[in-house]
Amino acid sequence: MTDKPYHDIPGTVLFDAEQSRKGFHLNQFCMSLMKAENREAFKADERAYLDRWPMSEEQKQAVLDRDWNRMIALGGNIYFTSKIAATDGLSFQQIAAKMSGVSQEEYAQMMLSGGRSVEGNRSKSEKR
Amino acid sequence: MTDKPYHDIPGTVLFDAEQSRKGFHLNQFCMSLMKAENREAFKADERAYLDRWPMSEEQKQAVLDRDWNRMIALGGNIYFTSKIAATDGLSFQQIAAKMSGVSQEEYAQMMLSGGRSVEGNRSKSEKR
Amino acid sequence: MARITAGVATSHVPAIGAALDNGRADEPYWRPVFAGYEASKRWIAEHKPDVIILVYNDHASAFSLELIPTFAIGCAEEFQPADEGWGPRPVPPVKGHPELAWHMAERLILDEFDMTIVNKMDVDHGLTVPLSLMFGQPAEWPCRVIPLAVNVVQYPPPTGNRCYRLGQAIRRAVEAFPEDLKVVVFGTGGMSHQLQGPRAGLINSAFDRDFLDRLVGDPVAQSKVPHLDYVREAGSEGIELVMWLIMRGALDEQVREVHRFYHVPASNTAVGHLILENAG
Amino acid sequence: MARITAGVATSHVPAIGAALDNGRADEPYWRPVFAGYEASKRWIAEHKPDVIILVYNDHASAFSLELIPTFAIGCAEEFQPADEGWGPRPVPPVKGHPELAWHMAERLILDEFDMTIVNKMDVDHGLTVPLSLMFGQPAEWPCRVIPLAVNVVQYPPPTGNRCYRLGQAIRRAVEAFPEDLKVVVFGTGGMSHQLQGPRAGLINSAFDRDFLDRLVGDPVAQSKVPHLDYVREAGSEGIELVMWLIMRGALDEQVREVHRFYHVPASNTAVGHLILENAG
Ligand SMILES: [Fe+3]
Ligand SMILES: [Fe+3]
Structure with missing residues (x-):
């Protein structure tokens, strides 16, 4: 969109409405990892846990691949995706x-x- | 308090900060009655259900007595206490x-x- | 460009929804209430808005005392009717307009309104009764709806002036939306009523009629009226009327009054209703 | 009468909390960071505020995307440290000041700030790291804390101007509180940092130092700086700096700079810190 001057900033994705709408379920999945029992369930079977969330296949794959930039591109917000990092001990x-x-x-x-x-x-x- | 001119209105309790603080748990109990299973549990044993909430004894008694004005005086808000009425079919x-x-x-x-x-x-x- | 073409004000008494849902709209008690909306149904069927921005208050349905937003805008795809203690109303789910709602949220915040953005929320009679009054009982609501929930349960609600100014900001936001949409703003709640205590049942028709006149003809003066006057004159729940000022602020200074209806009682409440069109 | 005596600004980097909690504060990497707060600990031990109004942002801990308040004020008796994915920080629970917080909420809403009132909320590193920096590791925090959470995660945050004006309104609200309380306002977050994408690790010391100077000496000019400048110059998470303007707005136009500290890096972030006293 032409009215988003922040698209001009390199290497940066602003978490605006467009990103937030795209990433809603991805980020809500990440948020679920704040509970210890969910972290366990995710670690036990990542794919099965991801399938509980209405995320796109691309989003699920980005999580499985720990492709952090891809997650951001697909609507992830760093404060949410960092909960995956915390689960991984990163x-x-x-x-x-x-x-x-x-x-x-x-x-x-x-x-x-x-x-x-x-x-x-x-x-x-x-x-x- | 002298800075509450609405205390001059007869037969009326404004749900202000003072009332809200007093009635927090009473109102949260009422809110729980929005779920069918909680309405059943409450109807099955009102006293036991009330004891799950950190309400004052006076508040619990006002609920058991269906003393609607007393509930309001003790911090209840009508939109919350009306959920008890709904449970009673009133x-x-x-x-x-x-x-x-x-x-x-x-x-x-x-x-x-x-x-x-x-x-x-x-x-x-x-x-x- | 999106544009606001008209405003609708109406009470949102829960008993009206119950009467309709339980097939009692033809009873002598209810017939005059629904009769007041017959012209409105024809008007909106002809007017055909694409989107309704529906200003209402939640009544301890979506928001408990844990978190009380002053202004919350619903940006979700869909909103389900809330279970208010009798099971959810048998009405269709409400389809949102996320593009416009998010656009509004962004513009309003940059315009220095401190909105709460909500992406998951059930909607209670405050939102669904006005839709029922205007559209009857369709299988689906005929347009998109953006819920705008205002706190009027926990004192203090936003001031009349703030509400009026929010309406003006909503207009600016809508007019900056590139898509060609016809938008109608609903202001709901009121009129005079008090649901609690020994003064329950208060009705002040003189106040209500004066409010209707001033809302149409001199909204700026009405926006200066303090909360205390509403509570004293129109009852502790009459304060809901401040929400009508949001609708009014979104319209032209001069409006055409297309329809007016006033009736006492519906349950504990005076029913008031206005349809206002922008003169332009 | 309650009065605001001073303001404290500080970054709230989570790794600082982790370093302290894991007994690594004496390591060469961390020693200079904590050294910058030695004078601050002495200052606050002497200054002895009764209440801290702590302006911070939640980082997807208490608020998910379901509901995003622009300004949320914590009115509860107590707030627990949040589990951010590693278990809650081993710090004492935060005791609120419900009387003052509710009073502020009421005044701010009547002053036309559209606050969200929160009565149940966990608080994350954004709130607890500044307390740790200023008070170390006590068994209990030595004063009451009113959390004021600002959305800076979902674009757009409130404008700098709105933040500055909120600070001024907070001052009016505090000064209208009848009890004799000494209140210090904390503004936290920043300084320059970017946590995401190929530009992660951005630090702009020139921008940060200029910001510190202008916050002290010309806050009105700083309050007009648009979001885009912060993001471009100070990184996508550098936008947190708008919260410092809330603290600054609550102080006198002229302030005494008691302490300043600036250090790079703490993890991904430039650490900045100011203590400002009202001249009066
Ligand atoms: Fe209502
Ligand atoms: Fe932060």
């Missing part, structure tokens, strides 16, 4: 590394060195 | 008659004749 930093396509060591080192620079990351138009 | 008009201390016939007749007049009912100061 930290925010570990999935952030995966989403930005580097090893955890590289990512941690980047953060220690002051983080990812905003230069070149403000607008798709300045990206080479 | 209409809003039947409990309104009880709260205003007349028979259902008298109350229904009053409504047919145009309802209770506001004259003399605006302020405690005009009440004889």
Whole structure:
């Protein structure tokens, strides 16, 4: 849509109405992992647990693949999908590394060195 | 409290913060009666069902007595307490008659004749 | 571009729904009530809105005391009739309009109204009785409905001024929606009634008629009336009338009064009803 | 009369809570973070607020997508730490101040802020990490806390201007409370961070430092900055900074900056922290 200037920001998906509608059931599934018994049920049989939710096949596959960027593209919100990470015993930093396509060591080192620079990351138009 | 001018209105309890805090558990009990199985459990043993809720003894007694005005005084809100009436098979008009201390016939007749007049009912100061 | 063409105000007395659902609409008690809506049914069948924005209040059905939103907008695909203690009303599910509802939520928040977005909610008589009055008993409701629930149960409700201004903001939001939709806003609840205590059964026809006149002709003045006046004059549940100001705020300053109906009683309540069309 | 004496702003990074809870605060990575709050702990031990109004956001803990309030005020007696997927943090339950919270809710609604009143809610790291940073690991929190949850997860959050004006309204509400209470307002979240996608790990220290300066010295100008600037410059989760404007709005125009701390990184985030006292 032309009236969404934030689509110009690279590597970023704003969790707006469009994403929220797309991801409703995916995110509600993630929310269910706040209960210990649901985490157990999910771990015991991921596919069966996912099938309890009216999610799209693509969304289910993205969860099974732990494809964190794909989950976001399909309407996931990071505060929801991070509950899958918590279930897996992964930290925010570990999935952030995966989403930005580097090893955890590289990512941690980047953060220690002051983080990812905003230069070149403000607008798709300045990206080479 | 001096800053509550609505306390001047006769025969009326405004459901303000004070009432809401007092009546929280009473009203939450009432809300539970929206589920058919809870209505059954309540009807089967009212006292036992009430004891599941952290209500005051006075509140429980008011429910057992179907003392609708007392429930309101103790923090009940009419939209909540009317769920007890629904469980009993009573209409809003039947409990309104009880709260205003007349028979259902008298109350229904009053409504047919145009309802209770506001004259003399605006302020405690005009009440004889 | 979507546009708001008209406003409908009506009481939403639960006993009206019960009378209809139980086949008692032809009884002498109820006949005059439903007769007042015959012209309205013809009007809306002709007017054919695509979407109704239905302003109402929840009566301890969807919202308990655990969480009380001042303004909640329903963005779901569908809303089921609530079980209010007698089983759900035998009416069709309410189909929402998520695109427009989400668009409105976004615009209203950026316009500095602090909306609560709701994606799962049952709707009680406050929403379904107005639909029954206007559409009768169809197998499906003939248009989409966006529920806009206003807190009037826990004191304090939003002020009349805030409600009126929300109506104006709703209009701005609707008019910024690109799709060509005909939107009618319903304001529901009231008129004078008190359901509780020794003053139960209060009816103030003079207040009600004055309110109807001012809502049509001088809504800004009416929007300044404090809560205390409603409660004192129109009963503790008469405060629901502030919701009519939301509908009114969404219309032109000058409106055409297409229909008016006033009747006492329906159960404990004075029934009031207006249809207003934008002059433009 | 209750009065607001000071404001505290701080990031509320979950990893900070985990570091403390797991006894890792003395590790080289974490030592500089906690060192930045040593002066703050002394300040608050001396300042002794009776009540903290703690502005934060819920991170899909108490609120799912079923219901998203823009502004929710916690009026309960007590709030339990939420299980965010690792079990609840081992911190004391949070004792509320229902009298003041309800008073605020009432005043704010009459002041035309469309609050959601919440009487049952678990509180996540957004609320508990700031308490841990300021008070360490006591057996009980030393004062009452009123949670004020702001939606910043679902776009759009309230505007900066709306947040600043809410802060001003909070001040009016607190000052109308008859009891003699010392109240400190916390604004939490931020600073620059992005947790998602290929741009994860974004840190913009220049933006953060400028924000700190402007929040102290020219908050009205800062309150006009649109959401897009925060997201572009400070990352998709950097938008949390709008919550600091609520705290700032509750203070005098002129404030005394008692303490400032800025550090990169804590996990994915730039940690910022301010203590501001009213000049009066
Ligand atoms: Fe109603
Ligand atoms: Fe946060």
